Amino acid sequence: MTAYETLSRKFKRLHALQEAAGVLSWDMSTVMPSGGAEARTEQLATLSVVCHELLTDPALEGLFEEAAGDGRGLSDWQQANLKEMRRRWMHATALESDLVEAHAKACKRCEMVWRDARPKADFAAVLPSLTEVLRLTREVSAAKAERLGCSLYDALLDEYEPGGASARIDAVFADLADFLPGFLEAVLTRQQDRPAALPLAGPFPKDRQEALGRRLMAAVGFDFDHGRLDVSLHPFCGGVPDDVRITTRYDEDDFMTALMGVLHETGHAMYERGLPADWRLQPVGEARGMAMHESQSLMIEMQACRSAEFIAFLAPLARDAFGGTGPAWEADNLQRHYNRVEPGFIRVDADEVTYPAHVILRYRLEKAMIEGTMEPEALPAAWNEGLRDLLGVTPPDDRLGCLQDIHWYDGAWGYFPTYTLGAMTAAQLFAAAKKARPEIPEALSRGDFAPLMGWLREQVHGAASSASGEAILERATGEPLNPEIFKAHLKARYLA
Amino acid sequence: MTAYETLSRKFKRLHALQEAAGVLSWDMSTVMPSGGAEARTEQLATLSVVCHELLTDPALEGLFEEAAGDGRGLSDWQQANLKEMRRRWMHATALESDLVEAHAKACKRCEMVWRDARPKADFAAVLPSLTEVLRLTREVSAAKAERLGCSLYDALLDEYEPGGASARIDAVFADLADFLPGFLEAVLTRQQDRPAALPLAGPFPKDRQEALGRRLMAAVGFDFDHGRLDVSLHPFCGGVPDDVRITTRYDEDDFMTALMGVLHETGHAMYERGLPADWRLQPVGEARGMAMHESQSLMIEMQACRSAEFIAFLAPLARDAFGGTGPAWEADNLQRHYNRVEPGFIRVDADEVTYPAHVILRYRLEKAMIEGTMEPEALPAAWNEGLRDLLGVTPPDDRLGCLQDIHWYDGAWGYFPTYTLGAMTAAQLFAAAKKARPEIPEALSRGDFAPLMGWLREQVHGAASSASGEAILERATGEPLNPEIFKAHLKARYLA
Numbered sequence: 001m002t003a004y005e006t007l008s009r010k011f012k013r014l015h016a017l018q019e020a021a022g023v024l025s026w027d028m029s030t031v032m033p034s035g036g037a038e039a040r041t042e043q044l045a046t047l048s049v050v051c052h053e054l055l056t057d058p059a060l061e062g063l064f065e066e067a068a069g070d071g072r073g074l075s076d077w078q079q080a081n082l083k084e085m086r087r088r089w090m091h092a093t094a095l096e097s098d099l100v101e102a103h104a105k106a107c108k109r110c111e112m113v114w115r116d117a118r119p120k121a122d123f124a125a126v127l128p129s130l131t132e133v134l135r136l137t138r139e140v141s142a143a144k145a146e147r148l149g150c151s152l153y154d155a156l157l158d159e160y161e162p163g164g165a166s167a168r169i170d171a172v173f174a175d176l177a178d179f180l181p182g183f184l185e186a187v188l189t190r191q192q193d194r195p196a197a198l199p200l201a202g203p204f205p206k207d208r209q210e211a212l213g214r215r216l217m218a219a220v221g222f223d224f225d226h227g228r229l230d231v232s233l234h235p236f237c238g239g240v241p242d243d244v245r246i247t248t249r250y251d252e253d254d255f256m257t258a259l260m261g262v263l264h265e266t267g268h269a270m271y272e273r274g275l276p277a278d279w280r281l282q283p284v285g286e287a288r289g290m291a292m293h294e295s296q297s298l299m300i301e302m303q304a305c306r307s308a309e310f311i312a313f314l315a316p317l318a319r320d321a322f323g324g325t326g327p328a329w330e331a332d333n334l335q336r337h338y339n340r341v342e343p344g345f346i347r348v349d350a351d352e353v354t355y356p357a358h359v360i361l362r363y364r365l366e367k368a369m370i371e372g373t374m375e376p377e378a379l380p381a382a383w384n385e386g387l388r389d390l391l392g393v394t395p396p397d398d399r400l401g402c403l404q405d406i407h408w409y410d411g412a413w414g415y416f417p418t419y420t421l422g423a424m425t426a427a428q429l430f431a432a433a434k435k436a437r438p439e440i441p442e443a444l445s446r447g448d449f450a451p452l453m454g455w456l457r458e459q460v461h462g463a464a465s466s467a468s469g470e471a472i473l474e475r476a477t478g479e480p481l482n483p484e485i486f487k488a489h490l491k492a493r494y495l496a
Numbered sequence: 497m498t499a500y501e502t503l504s505r506k507f508k509r510l511h512a513l514q515e516a517a518g519v520l521s522w523d524m525s526t527v528m529p530s531g532g533a534e535a536r537t538e539q540l541a542t543l544s545v546v547c548h549e550l551l552t553d554p555a556l557e558g559l560f561e562e563a564a565g566d567g568r569g570l571s572d573w574q575q576a577n578l579k580e581m582r583r584r585w586m587h588a589t590a591l592e593s594d595l596v597e598a599h600a601k602a603c604k605r606c607e608m609v610w611r612d613a614r615p616k617a618d619f620a621a622v623l624p625s626l627t628e629v630l631r632l633t634r635e636v637s638a639a640k641a642e643r644l645g646c647s648l649y650d651a652l653l654d655e656y657e658p659g660g661a662s663a664r665i666d667a668v669f670a671d672l673a674d675f676l677p678g679f680l681e682a683v684l685t686r687q688q689d690r691p692a693a694l695p696l697a698g699p700f701p702k703d704r705q706e707a708l709g710r711r712l713m714a715a716v717g718f719d720f721d722h723g724r725l726d727v728s729l730h731p732f733c734g735g736v737p738d739d740v741r742i743t744t745r746y747d748e749d750d751f752m753t754a755l756m757g758v759l760h761e762t763g764h765a766m767y768e769r770g771l772p773a774d775w776r777l778q779p780v781g782e783a784r785g786m787a788m789h790e791s792q793s794l795m796i797e798m799q800a801c802r803s804a805e806f807i808a809f810l811a812p813l814a815r816d817a818f819g820g821t822g823p824a825w826e827a828d829n830l831q832r833h834y835n836r837v838e839p840g841f842i843r844v845d846a847d848e849v850t851y852p853a854h855v856i857l858r859y860r861l862e863k864a865m866i867e868g869t870m871e872p873e874a875l876p877a878a879w880n881e882g883l884r885d886l887l888g889v890t891p892p893d894d895r896l897g898c899l900q901d902i903h904w905y906d907g908a909w910g911y912f913p914t915y916t917l918g919a920m921t922a923a924q925l926f927a928a929a930k931k932a933r934p935e936i937p938e939a940l941s942r943g944d945f946a947p948l949m950g951w952l953r954e955q956v957h958g959a960a961s962s963a964s965g966e967a968i969l970e971r972a973t974g975e976p977l978n979p980e981i982f983k984a985h986l987k988a989r990y991l992a
Contacts, residue, residue, distance in 0.1 A: 020539040
């Protein structure tokens with residue numbers, strides 16, 4: 001067996017165990033009775049330790065050296081696979097095991113304190129734990145930056161967005177941050193001049209919402225022989241590529257949120273399902289980072305399903321599902337609901353126009369904290385000031401401000417920018433898809449996603465991690481990430 | 497850390513991974529979409545390899561030697577734990593890895609051929625694969641017998657019934673085999689003299705069956721914060737002690753089978769739940785073999801829930817659930833259904849009286865095949881002759897004969913006797929429980945399982961694997977397994 005083959009076997013084992021953990025996590029969030037939590041936590045912790053040991057096996061170093069020597073005998077995909085193996089291995093071996101353990105414990109502790117502090121809007125209560133998390137996260141970023149040869153922030157970003165560079169994000173976000181306040185004002189003015197959306201009267205029974213959701217999932221191309229739709233407190237896309245499990249939650253007073261949520265997760269699911277079957281359980285066969293993943297969910301939710309074409313298809317189905325009649329149930333009114341813009345405090349409730357402001361704020365703050373130019377004490381004030389500058393609103397308390405998201409409290413530093421990079425990528429891919437397949441909008445008006453999905457399979461899903469996200473985007477669209485395309489999309493949708 | 501502590505850590509890790517596999521198997525049988533099978537098989541195979549490697553880690557031998565030296569410092573439970581660790585390790589290390597692999601592959605292949613051959617009643621089609629499975633199973637039993645210092649058959653039995661001895665089973669089964677034909681004749685004669693059971697007219701909607709099942713599970717003491725009831729093709733009890741997952745399947749023309757099935761699995765579940773919390777994830781904290789496990793399911797299903805007392809409690813609940821009225825829905829008629837005896841071909845459909853005959857037949861045949869005094873070619877004829885001798889009926893074809901059970905075809909040799917050992921153990925434990933807590937029958941007539949369950953927790957569940965099944969039984973009932981008690985139970989129920 002060559003060194004490459006040995007590595008490939010080892011990573012296959014690692015990946016199969018990670019898949020097992022993925023299914024167990026799905027179970028924990030959907031069907032597990034509360035009393036199973038302790039045992040499940042132990043199972044997941046054990047799997048995580050076993051995976052970490054596989055990835056830090058001292059034999060790997062020699063195998064990587066040897067495999068680098070066979071380079072010429074490897075196909076492009078094999079070389080990309082080797083590169084991805086190496087990237088994972090470098091992340092895992094950059095840290096002393098004491099640091100890994102201390103960091104994991106600090107995150108767990110802080111998350112627990114945060115769960116209690118958030119509803120009480122008590123930032124002071126969580127500040128000591130957050131400070132400790134940050135201290136250790138800085139150590140992590142320093143160790144990884146040294147190993148990977150990159151900046152402190154990029155060392156963290158690389159886990160979520162392989163090869164991502166904050167220098168490029170800075171530029172793109174600066175452009176957006178310049179654009180957004182003026183644009184938002186124009187959108188709000190225009191919105192005021194138009195008739196308000198007519199309310200949709202519920203209740204909307206859960207089973208009808210679910211049936212409609214399944215109908216639309218099927219339209220997008222979701223294969224129920226290879227996946228499930230269930231309920232969980234926080235919607236997510238889990239499982240494995242051949243058994244993708246998405247979740248939602250239903251509110252009987254509002255069907256619109258769950259429905260778009262289902263479509264969002266369906267976008268994630270389609271990406272997983274479209275990954276190349278020949279590369280299952282190999283690093284190169286995995287999805288290409290969180291920004292690309294988010295681009296696929298936003299492609300379906302924001303680009304395709306909030307388009308006038310798709311809403312024209314949706315309106316009669318929604319009327320049928322809930323027995324709706326009258327002008328409130330016409331497509332133009334549904335569209336007014338789905339494209340309503342309103343500055344608010346909460347990121348996860350934000351619309352497409354204001355969402356980037358929430359992300360830019362978090363990105364700037366976490367980068368400053370990682371780089372040591374800001375300390376957590378300063379967070380509440382900096383948060384409120386930043387949100388006011390970007391969106392013109394100020395949270396009345398920290399529950400609606402810097403306590404709202406779990407990310408920093410449970411250690412996911414470097415994740416935030418991927419949301420907006422994903423939104424921009426989605427806009428750019430959708431524009432290119434429509435250029436390549438001009439029939440897409442008309443197909444969407446019939447609920448036919450095949451032309452769009454065919455293009456995505458070819459350009460994005462099938463590429464998996466064989467190239468960087470940037471290279472995949474450039475190959476698919478002819479240019480690197482270009483904020484003008486996202487801005488043009490926003491202008492067309494909200495100011496046309 | 498002492499050698500014992502190191503071992504205890506290693507076995508905890510092993511056990512947590514086995515629990516993970518258990519949850520994944522539950523998922524596979526209940527909620528997994530068909531397209532997930534390949535990925536799941538890979539996940540389970542990987543977990544199995546990792547577990548095998550943990551158990552065959554060369555470091556264990558020295559640790560066991562060292563731990564044997566610390567013996568005096570260990571509590572009784574710790575010593576029992578060490579013994580159980582050692583037993584598992586000896587099973588795992590008795591076989592060369594080539595044999596393990598060849599055996600696993602042969603079983604998998606044979607099972608696939610059997611799935612095809614069974615509906616066609618085509619024993620000849622599966623004979624070559626079965627012969628190969630037996631050849632390798634004999635090699636396994638020879639290697640294990642040498643390592644464990646026991647007979648060929650006992651080496652296989654030990655996996656399901658630790659410390660079990662075929663010499664004792666031979667004696668007990670010979671006694672039963674003598675008793676059964678005459679007893680069966682007496683029961684059938686008596687049954688003929690009584691009025692036939694009045695039919696219960698369906699349909700019985702699944703949701704009502706499920707609701708009634710849950711009501712009775714709760715009565716037995718099943719805690720839905722620590723477990724679930726779901727549907728699967730083959731009912732089973734899975735999950736982990738703090739999250740026990742039982743399954744059933746519903747037939748809308750017959751509610752009685754699923755209902756007793758649910759109570760049967762609830763008995764298994766109560767055993768798992770009652771295992772001592774202090775010994776979770778340690779070998780000594782696990783259930784004590786398959787015979788004791790089956791005794792707990794049959795304790796609930798056969799001893800408690802087919803008693804006149806419980807059926808008096810059940811009858812009004814069943815009437816409520818299905819809107820039943822008239823004499824067919826009276827307790828005495830339900831009891832006639834639930835205690836009906838009828839010799840048949842199929843083990844899993846057999847009643848309490850004829851079931852042991854099916855098991856004794858299989859035990860004798862598999863023992864002869866393992867010992868080499870019989871070859872698989874002779875199986876169909878030997879099966880039919882044996883069943884005729886024991887039950888007076890002859891299967892018309894092998895589908896209803898030696899092809900009916902999966903066990904031999906997928907490699908579970910040595911398992912069969914535990915079913916009837918379990919039934920006998922259940923009768924003996926129930927008799928002792930009623931002696932110790934005379935209020936048990938009256939409590940059951942009110943659907944109150946607390947006195948029975950309290951006694952079982954104390955005598956059986958809480959003991960886990962701290963002693964042999966025989967020792968637990970003897971401590972709880974004052975004597976070793978005694979066929980007279982099982983026979984007395986049958987006489988009291990079917991001839992009184």
